[in-house]
Every structure is written in C-alpha cells, then in structure tokens.
Amino acid sequence: MLKLIAEHNEEAQGLDAIRQLPGxxxxxxxxxxxxxxxxAALLARLEDAxxxxxxxxxxxxxxxxxxxxARGTAAGLPELRLYGKREQLLQRFRELAPPSVALVDGVxxxxxxxxxxxxxxxxxxxxxxxxxxxxAQGHLPGMGVFRLARQIGLRQARRxxxxxxxxxxxxxxxxxxxxxxxxxxxFAQQVAAIAAHTASNSMVAxxxxxxxxxxxYASAYEDSVGHFLAAQHRCYARLPGAxx
Numbered sequence: 001m002l003k004l005i006a007e008h009n010e011e012a013q014g015l016d017a018i019r020q021l022p023g024x025x026x027x028x029x030x031x032x033x034x035x036x037x038x039x040a041a042l043l044a045r046l047e048d049a050x051x052x053x054x055x056x057x058x059x060x061x062x063x064x065x066x067x068x069x070a071r072g073t074a075a076g077l078p079e080l081r082l083y084g085k086r087e088q089l090l091q092r093f094r095e096l097a098p099p100s101v102a103l104v105d106g107v108x109x110x111x112x113x114x115x116x117x118x119x120x121x122x123x124x125x126x127x128x129x130x131x132x133x134x135x136a137q138g139h140l141p142g143m144g145v146f147r148l149a150r151q152i153g154l155r156q157a158r159r160x161x162x163x164x165x166x167x168x169x170x171x172x173x174x175x176x177x178x179x180x181x182x183x184x185x186x187f188a189q190q191v192a193a194i195a196a197h198t199a200s201n202s203m204v205a206x207x208x209x210x211x212x213x214x215x216x217y218a219s220a221y222e223d224s225v226g227h228f229l230a231a232q233h234r235c236y237a238r239l240p241g242a243x244x
Contacts, residue, residue, distance in 0.1 A: 015065060017188040021195050023060030025053050025098070029115060030066030040082060042111065046089050050096075059098050060203070061195050064115050065187075068106025068128055077137065078110070086111060087143050094118050094210075097203035101194055104128045105184045107166075114142050117151060120210070121194065122177065124169045125184040130177050131166040150217055152176045205235050 019026055027049040031042060053059050078086075093100065093115075102119035104112070109131040116122045116130070124130075132148075134141040141161075149157040152175045160167060160175075172178040180190060198206075208231040215227060 014185060014188040018063055018065075018191050021061075021192055023058055023098075023199065024191070024195055025049070025056065025059045025062050027053075027062060027064045028066055029064050029112060031069065040079070040085075043082065043085055043089060046093075050089065050092055053096060053098070060199060060201075061191075062093070062096065062098050062100040063191055064100065064102045064119060067102055067104045067112040067116055068108050068125075069112070070106060077139070083142060086114070090114055090118055090143075094214075095207075097207040099194075099198055099201075099206060099210075101191060103184075103187050103191075104130075104169075104178070105187075107131050109133055111142065114144050116177070117144050117147050121179045123180045123182065123187055123190050124172060124178040125187075126169055126181055127184075128169040128172075128178075128181075129166050130160075130169075130172045132161050133165055135161065136165065202235065202238070204238060208234065 015026065018024060028045065029042070031039075053062060090111075099120040100118075102116040102122045104116055104122060105125040105128055107129050108116055108124075113130060113132065132141055132144070145161065148161065151157075152160075156175050167175065167177070169178060169181045173181050182190060212224070212228060212231060216224060219227065
C-alpha cells in the first residue's frame with residue numbers, strides 16, 4: 001500500500017512539473033476502469049482538450065498522460081457507434097500543429113494504444129506493455145490495424161496482432177512502438193527535454209513536415225515534389241527577408 005501511495009505521489013508531482021512547462025498542454029486520458037476506457041465520456045474529454053488546444057496559440061507541445069491500465073484488467077467492448085467519433089477525434093489531434101508525446105504507464109490497449117500510435121513520440125515506463133487483445137474478444141481493434149504495419153513493419157505487426165497480442169516495454173522500444181523506456185518518475189524530465197528542443201521550431205513547418213511524412217507512404221515522388229514546393233512556399237512566406 002505504501003509503495004502504491006509513493007508511486008501515486010511521484011506521478012502527481014511529475015504532472016505538476018510538466019504542467020508548469022511553458023507552452024505544454026496536458027491531455028488527461030485516464031480511465032477509472034476498463035469500461036471507462038471505451039466510454040463516450042472519454043471521447044468527450046478528448047474533444048474538450050482538442051478545442052482548448054485549437055484555441056491556444058501559445059501551445060507548443062501536447063502531452064497525453066494516463067495511458068495504461070493495471071495488469072489483468074480487460075477493456076470492455078466499445079459501442080460500435082463510437083468508432084467513427086473516436087477516429088475523427090484522433091485524426092484531428094494528428095493534424096494539429098504542436099507535436100505530441102504519449103506517456104504510457106501500464107497495459108496500453110484500446111484507444112490508449114491508438115493515441116500512443118498517433119503521437120509523435122511515446123515514452124513508456126519499464127512496467128508498461130502494449131496489447132492488442134481485440135481478436136481474442138471477437139472483434140477488430142480501431143484504425144491501429146491500419147497504422148500498425150506502417151509504424152513497425154508488416155511482419156512485426158502481424159505477429160503482434162495475429163499471434164501474440166502483447167509486447168513488453170523493451171520489445172516495444174525495439175519495434176518502434178515506444179521511443180524511450182524509463183521509470184515513470186522521470187517522465188517530467190524527459191518531457192522537459194523535448195519541450196526545450198522543440199521550443200523554437202516553427203509550428204507551421206512542423207505541421208507541414210508531419211503532413212509530408214504521412215503522405216510519403218501513399219504519394220508518388222512526382223506528386224510529393226509538388227506538395228513539398230507548395231509547403232516550402234508557405235514556410236518562406238512567413239520568414240522575414242526570405243526570397244520567394
């Protein structure tokens with residue numbers, strides 16, 4: 001019990017430290033139980049966060065926290081009608097200008113897995129794992145089934161989705177699901193370093209750069225050149241004294 005209290009206090013202190021970083025917006029993804037992980041209330045909370053970020057010109061970095069459930073907790077069956085809403089919200093997050101970081105501490109599955117996949121960086125605690133249990137439950141995961149192969153490769157995606165269903169934090173690191181594995185207590189330090197490195201980045205260039213990366217999977221080179229030149233023109237238009 002004392003260990004759990006200490007871990008909770010460390011997490012709260014870490015979030016307070018992140019909250020004080022200039023330009024950082026925290027998005028609370030916590031769920032009280034596995035059922036709440038699939039609930040419309042969580043989507044409503046994400047939509048509220050989206051609106052706050054879109055209205056805050058000072059936001060430079062988005063941090064998703066509370067990703068992960070306790071081991072042995074099985075996520076409930078999402079309502080079919082929520083999948084479209086869920087994908088719409090996650091796509092809106094991916095189209096925002098500020099880069100994003102996902103903090104995973106626990107079993108990351110369901111919409112938590114989708115958020116971690118979509119973030120620009122993912123920090124996982126040593127006790128974390130990434131799980132795709134949906135096939136065993138008789139249904140498909142969300143659009144992660146589309147993005148997973150693009151992120152970690154088709155063979156590893158097949159192994160995770162079809163054969164295994166769960167990988168630990170260090171396997172996730174090796175596969176590219178996670179970018180860093182560290183104690184949850186050091187999340188704040190890691191986020192502060194990311195915030196410092198990206199503080200001077202142009203939000204327009206960041207947004208356009210992410211879009212070009214996404215398009216590189218589906219666009220022919222000839223089309224990509226035109227998209228790049230159009231994007232670069234938008235960047236140059238904002239630079240003082242730049243030749244057009």
